[in-house]
Amino acid sequence: MTKQVQQLDRVIIRFAGDSGDGMQLTGDRFTAETAEFGNDLSTLPNFPAEIRAPAGTLPGVSSFQLHFADHDILTPGDAPNVLVAMNPAALKANLGDLPKGADIIVNTDEFTKRNLAKVGYAASPLDDDSLAEWRVHAVPLTSLTVGALDGFDMSKKDAERAKNMFALGLLSWLYHRPTEATIQFLETKFAKKPVIAKANIAAFQAGWNYGETTESFSVSYEVKPAKLEPGVYRNISGNQALAYGLVAGSVQSGLPLFLGSYPITPASDILHELSRHKNFGVRTFQAEDEIAGVGAALGAAFGGALGVTTTSGPGVVLKGETVGLAVTTELPLILVDVQRAGPSTGMPTKTEQADLLMAMFGRNGESPVPIVAAATPSDCFHAAIEATRIAVTYRTPVILLSDGYLANGSEPWRIPEVSALPVITPGFAAAPNGDDGETFHPFKRDPQTLARPWAVPGTAGLEHRIGGIEKADVTGNISYDPGNHDTMVRLRQSKIDGIDVPDLEVDDPDGDARVLVLGWGSTYGPIAAAARRVRRAGGKVAQAHLRHLNPLPKNTGEVLKSYDKVLLPEINLGQLALLLRGRFLVDVISYNRVRGLPFKAEELAGVIQDVIDSE
Amino acid sequence: MSETTLNGRGLALVPRTDAKQTMKDYKSDQEVRWCPGCGDYAILAAVQSFVPELGLRRENMVFVSGIGCSSRFPYYMNTYGFHSIHGRAPAIATGLAASRPDLSVWVITGDGDALSIGGNHLIHALRRNINLNILLFNNRIYGLTKGQYSPTSEVGKITKSTPMGSLDKPFNPISLAVGAEASFVARTIDSDRKHLQSVLREAATHRGTSLVEIYQNCNIYNDNAFEQLKDPELRDDITLRLEHGQPIVSASKAVRRTPGGGLEVVDRASVPESEILVHDAHHPDPSVAFALSRLDEPAFEHVPIGVFRSVERPSYDQLMSEQLEQAQAGGRGDLHKLLHGGDTWRIG
Ligand SMILES: Cc1ncc(C[n+]2csc(CCOP(=O)(O)OP(=O)(O)O)c2C)c(N)n1
Ligand code: SF4
Ligand SMILES: [Mg+2]
Numbered sequence: 001m002t003k004q005v006q007q008l009d010r011v012i013i014r015f016a017g018d019s020g021d022g023m024q025l026t027g028d029r030f031t032a033e034t035a036e037f038g039n040d041l042s043t044l045p046n047f048p049a050e051i052r053a054p055a056g057t058l059p060g061v062s063s064f065q066l067h068f069a070d071h072d073i074l075t076p077g078d079a080p081n082v083l084v085a086m087n088p089a090a091l092k093a094n095l096g097d098l099p100k101g102a103d104i105i106v107n108t109d110e111f112t113k114r115n116l117a118k119v120g121y122a123a124s125p126l127d128d129d130s131l132a133e134w135r136v137h138a139v140p141l142t143s144l145t146v147g148a149l150d151g152f153d154m155s156k157k158d159a160e161r162a163k164n165m166f167a168l169g170l171l172s173w174l175y176h177r178p179t180e181a182t183i184q185f186l187e188t189k190f191a192k193k194p195v196i197a198k199a200n201i202a203a204f205q206a207g208w209n210y211g212e213t214t215e216s217f218s219v220s221y222e223v224k225p226a227k228l229e230p231g232v233y234r235n236i237s238g239n240q241a242l243a244y245g246l247v248a249g250s251v252q253s254g255l256p257l258f259l260g261s262y263p264i265t266p267a268s269d270i271l272h273e274l275s276r277h278k279n280f281g282v283r284t285f286q287a288e289d290e291i292a293g294v295g296a297a298l299g300a301a302f303g304g305a306l307g308v309t310t311t312s313g314p315g316v317v318l319k320g321e322t323v324g325l326a327v328t329t330e331l332p333l334i335l336v337d338v339q340r341a342g343p344s345t346g347m348p349t350k351t352e353q354a355d356l357l358m359a360m361f362g363r364n365g366e367s368p369v370p371i372v373a374a375a376t377p378s379d380c381f382h383a384a385i386e387a388t389r390i391a392v393t394y395r396t397p398v399i400l401l402s403d404g405y406l407a408n409g410s411e412p413w414r415i416p417e418v419s420a421l422p423v424i425t426p427g428f429a430a431a432p433n434g435d436d437g438e439t440f441h442p443f444k445r446d447p448q449t450l451a452r453p454w455a456v457p458g459t460a461g462l463e464h465r466i467g468g469i470e471k472a473d474v475t476g477n478i479s480y481d482p483g484n485h486d487t488m489v490r491l492r493q494s495k496i497d498g499i500d501v502p503d504l505e506v507d508d509p510d511g512d513a514r515v516l517v518l519g520w521g522s523t524y525g526p527i528a529a530a531a532r533r534v535r536r537a538g539g540k541v542a543q544a545h546l547r548h549l550n551p552l553p554k555n556t557g558e559v560l561k562s563y564d565k566v567l568l569p570e571i572n573l574g575q576l577a578l579l580l581r582g583r584f585l586v587d588v589i590s591y592n593r594v595r596g597l598p599f600k601a602e603e604l605a606g607v608i609q610d611v612i613d614s615e
Numbered sequence: 616m617s618e619t620t621l622n623g624r625g626l627a628l629v630p631r632t633d634a635k636q637t638m639k640d641y642k643s644d645q646e647v648r649w650c651p652g653c654g655d656y657a658i659l660a661a662v663q664s665f666v667p668e669l670g671l672r673r674e675n676m677v678f679v680s681g682i683g684c685s686s687r688f689p690y691y692m693n694t695y696g697f698h699s700i701h702g703r704a705p706a707i708a709t710g711l712a713a714s715r716p717d718l719s720v721w722v723i724t725g726d727g728d729a730l731s732i733g734g735n736h737l738i739h740a741l742r743r744n745i746n747l748n749i750l751l752f753n754n755r756i757y758g759l760t761k762g763q764y765s766p767t768s769e770v771g772k773i774t775k776s777t778p779m780g781s782l783d784k785p786f787n788p789i790s791l792a793v794g795a796e797a798s799f800v801a802r803t804i805d806s807d808r809k810h811l812q813s814v815l816r817e818a819a820t821h822r823g824t825s826l827v828e829i830y831q832n833c834n835i836y837n838d839n840a841f842e843q844l845k846d847p848e849l850r851d852d853i854t855l856r857l858e859h860g861q862p863i864v865s866a867s868k869a870v871r872r873t874p875g876g877g878l879e880v881v882d883r884a885s886v887p888e889s890e891i892l893v894h895d896a897h898h899p900d901p902s903v904a905f906a907l908s909r910l911d912e913p914a915f916e917h918v919p920i921g922v923f924r925s926v927e928r929p930s931y932d933q934l935m936s937e938q939l940e941q942a943q944a945g946g947r948g949d950l951h952k953l954l955h956g957g958d959t960w961r962i963g
Binding site: 258277285 | 630643645672673674675676677679682689690692693694695696697698699700703706707708709710711712713714715717718735736739935938939941942943945946947948950951953954955957958959960961962963
């Protein structure tokens with residue numbers, strides 16, 4: 001039987017199953033195959049905070065969504081075209097997101113009375129017509145896997161565990177994915193357990209063969225490689241890109257990287273990643289708490305290292321006092337906040353943009369801190385280098401904002417040439433700077449940047465003391481003088497206000513849009529995709545995205561004022577809007593949803609269109 | 616920064632100078648602002664007159680402190696200094712010492728700073744055994760905030776915040792440190808410069824974290840807290856000198872083992888010399904050091920002074936440096952290679 005091959009320009013697949021079903025791994029592998037094939041792609045893992053929530057329950061469902069296309073895409077996609085549901089819970093939890101007519105591949109073996117009851121199905125939805133509006137492919141994934149592994153020296157239970165690889169094989173067949181790398185991957189992953197490796201490979205191949213022979217799938221699909229900019233590509237997640245960016249910041253500045261960190265979702269992977277790069281002279285210190293993590297990083301910075309601390313919102317709260325110390329001692333420091341849904345523990349594995357005002361103002365006293373926000377997973381790399389540049393050049397702590405969506409999401413990344421990365425000059429103080437040629441003034445500033453000299457222990461003649469008590473201008477001696485305090489408060493503020501940041505760029509293909517949609521951080525993809533849709537439908541909208549939130553680009557006010565309306569979608573209750581209104585008296589229109597999930601392009605397109613229509 | 620010869624003692628990696636140094640070299644130009652009569656003056660003078668003998672390059676010495684009267688100390692030392700925030704000095708010093716094994720790093724802290732707000736950092740610094748010298752100025756009171764009771768104040772302490780007496784049992788800093796896996800634990804007193812300096816000498820040359828509790832008089836809010844140890848009539852009877860290899864005795868008392876395995880203080884004349892416990896600061900088992908630290912309960916009938924424990928154990932910074940060296944054995948990381956690691960593909 002030769003099967004029909006249909007051409008598609010893009011597909012959105014969601015793998016969903018129990019936390020123990022290996023859906024993240026399955027998604028990762030499908031992503032790797034897709035990247036290798038040359039499609040553009042974007043991913044959205046979505047998993048519970050509990051390591052193993054009770055099996056088969058709704059809270060235990062873990063999913064991985066992947067959008068791939070023959071053209072450049074910006075988001076993991078709004079609604080899946082295909083849902084792979086490994087059990088009733090996965091079906092029930094995801095059905096609501098599925099447009100009518102989408103394909104559902106279900107593992108019928110798991111649709112037992114007991115499993116159905118666990119999620120409140122009185123009868124199997126496979127047996128009535130409740131799924132009539134979708135194309136259901138009923139596949140006994142578990143028993144087919146066990147059957148395929150007949151003869152392997154393993155228990156039935158172990159054999160069953162390979163069912164995710166069977167599903168991956170089936171999907172790989174369905175979308176013509178290359179399989180070599182997955183086989184290699186399994187060989188390496190289970191190198192110490194050859195039987196398991198062989199079984200997983202056999203299950204994977206059985207899934208592929210099943211697709212080819214079964215009548216349940218009469219069509220397979222082809223999505224041609226995307227025409228992306230020439231270059232060498234790899235797939236990368238936000239956390240990995242951020243870690244690489246920090247290593248690059250260290251290499252490009254010549255400063256040894258010191259990371260002080262305490263594990264917290266969704267930031268821990270940066271600690272994990274950096275701890276593997278000791279060959280770059282990277283020191284990673286797993287501290288006793290967040291306060292010690294940032295303290296150690298600041299201590300290392302005092303000693304001339306690139307001090308970095310990585311955390312999520314609850315950790316940022318704990319680090320506040322030390323960041324204030326870094327502000328007043330004017331030492332370089334990078335604080336990475338991978339934002340997650342709050343307040344308090346909130347929803348650790350879900351994304352949010354609600355730490356912006358904490359980053360701006362979450363310290364006592366006048367305590368300005370530059371803020372850089374990454375826009376996409378791969379942009380985390382460049383944002384980390386930019387944070388390094390600012391921290392080192394201006395001797396200041398910098399807050400680098402990422403979030404759960406960027407951290408775990410991934411996309412193909414055109415790897416930059418190292419020679420194209422900026423060079424960062426620490427410019428350590430080497431000699432006294434007093435007029436007498438002998439004295440060292442630790443707070444005598446560079447007239448251009450207002451940065452103070454960074455004199456590290458070990459430099460003879462520059463011995464000095466710094467601390468949290470107010471310092472006299474120039475000499476740095478303790479000072480309680482009222483006028484001096486006013487001067488120092490203003491100097492610290494001017495230094496941050498004067499940081500050189502690139503202008504805000506506006507994308508307006510026709511040049512005559514009257515509505516601007518503005519964003520910051522991880523909303524870049526959905527906003528840009530939404531703007532495209534609006535334009536395709538004939539609407540006119542300009543788009544701009546802020547990477548620097550403090551200081552804002554110098555032309556920000558001018559840009560905002562040159563549009564009739566400014567729309568600002570944020571995954572918070574309007575934090576940047578508050579800042580912009582206060583600074584520029586611009587009546588920004590906020591669009592806010594705080595659901596722990598990224599915006600959908602279609603949703604935002606509707607919002608943009610509504611604003612245009614209300615003109 | 617050399618990272619090659621890490622097996623030496625506490626100061627082995629710190630560059631030395633042949634230039635003659637004096638106490639004056641270590642005095643900063645800042646006016647000292649403690650209350651007249653404060654024990655901190657004596658400690659400052661003892662440190663300033665002691666450090667020249669280490670023969671280190673002054674620029675390679677760093678004093679890091681928290682917040683409290685005692686924590687003003689770094690301003691008065693003509694070295695590098697960092698007066699940080701309340702309780703966090705061990706954490707800050709940890710980052711500095713871990714990334715700069717060529718520095719002699721000293722932490723100055725108070726009983727509130729180290730044992731209350733910073734208790735967590737203190738115990739973790741001790742167990743990690745990073746190359747630091749922690750000087751804990753114990754005046755058994757919060758000085759800087761004007762006299763509240765502290766975690767080392769005796770039960771029933773009447774202060775501004777405890778008008779009917781404090782309720783909570785204090786920490787014994789030595790017991791705490793021994794329990795926290797410290798490799799070097801000592802106690803000394805502000806008024807005995809010679810003893811103070813002898814302890815500092817041992818602490819400085821110990822590789823790893825040295826904790827030195829210094830009894831310090833706050834003559835404003837807790838005057839005479841250690842009077843028994845200073846009173847010429849009493850002190851020789853009360854003070855049990857801990858000297859490695861020597862019997863543990865005061866003028867009139869001696870320490871011996873109890874049949875139950877504990878320690879007791881007895882009339883010196885009542886025991887034969889052979890029954891008196893000989894101090895072994897290097898014993899791997901910390902239980903005797905711990906038992907010694909309990910001898911001053913109830914308060915100050917007899918107080919051991921000196922080095923309770925001094926054992927060799929790899930320091931964290933040393934182990935960290937070794938891992939880095941091992942990782943770089945095949946050459947230093949290459950950024951281009953790192954970025955191109957994993958699956959890549961070419962377009963165009
Ligand atoms: C976060 C924070 N909380 C409280 C204080 C107030 N404070 C300053 S010093 C101190 C206690 C100091 O006592 P101790 O460490 O014993 O030092 P001493 O003044 O006795 O030398 C307190 C509570 C502070 N500076 N910072
Ligand atoms: S309050 Fe006490 S500890 Fe503080 S300076 Fe005065 S005497 Fe010294
Ligand atoms: Mg005190």
